[in-house]
Amino acid sequence: MTEHEPSSVDVLIASDRVPANARPELLTEDAIWALLDKVLDPEVPAVSVVELGIVRDLSWDGTHLTIDVTPTYSGCPATELIEELIAEAMRAAGIRDPQINRVLTPAWTTDWITEEGREKLRAFGIAPPEGSASKMSLLGADEVIACPLCGSTHTERLSEFGSTACKALYRCLDCREPFDYFKCI
């Protein structure tokens, strides 16, 4: 990734984004987590980045904010956008120059998607990951995936991959609707 040198114009615009009446020093860490929980995944706008489990850590001393974010997949094209959306949300709350670190380890797993996140995925029409990533076998049988629309377990896989890297394509054999399945990794 090529970074360009911030020009004075960029600095001016960045500082303009911070509301004049903001009092970021009053924000607690919990409040920042709550703000992050409002940042939605741009490709799966049903869940927040916190529910998805990709915000790993944050440190906040009242002035400096550092947030650790991990990508779902090595080539996830939303990685940069998500980092920018998080930074934008923090600036909107009055925090200047939030630092977003991209961490690869430990590698993201669907086990980190919260219970709320799973329910929201289902309500959105995406079947949440089944079982535990650590127990997935290489060439073993597939998990039974329930249709997020009618609940039937009478489903079949159409493709190992779906509309984004993190999903697979399924079809319900009862209600006949195709649906995305959030792959278990």
Place this chain on the structure above:
Amino acid sequence: MTQQEVLQEYLLRLADSDMILGQRLSELTGKAPAVEEELAVMNVALDLVGQARNWYEYAAELINDGRDADKLVFLRDAHEYRNLLMVEQPNDDYAVTMARQFFFDVWHYFTLKSLVNASDERVATIAAKAVKEATYHLRRSSEWVKRMGDGTEESHRRIQDAFNLLWRFTGELITPDEVDHAMFKAGIGPDPEQIKQDWFGMVREVAAQATLTVGEEDAWMYMGGKRGEHTEHLGHILAVMQFLPRAYPDATTW
């Protein structure tokens, strides 16, 4: 070569194989035999390019001559590329595309699985992420090999032809050279003997289920990709892949 130069060389091999296969698969955009295959192939390509970026970024830090990941990809010529010859072979018949993927995925899966335990922390970190993706790729490509092999007379013939066509490039996957040996000794790279056993083990197992015949272990093999000696195909891939950044070297936004 110093220890660090060996590591740089090894990282470029991993990166280049991912990158070139990612680019090859991308050629199928809009041309895959079915929409599900299109989705799958593009996603595999995306994973591979993402992994390549992680390896390139680490390599660029070690090389430390001002080049970043983009410059390593777009401004090196064919003889500087270190990818396996297998991944630069044309997509050809879809059976060839899938056989190529399968042979590569088996090698990739076992290699990454071993790299997860590398003594170099950064290598272990990148591999831990990538191995999950490679596992998925292998599940899919081995399924396809079985479906085609154990399918109709025509699908069987076509995947068997693909196996025969590509067999001469498999030796390079499992024949170690001094860089592979040095990386193993350093506690980073996999045990070459183990990779060879694992690779043959899985390829034979899947081939048996697919009712396919595999070539001889001591068949004559094309090698040289890891040293920068490539088949004619790589130059054409680079011509397409590198044209834009070479024509407009100062462009920062596409």
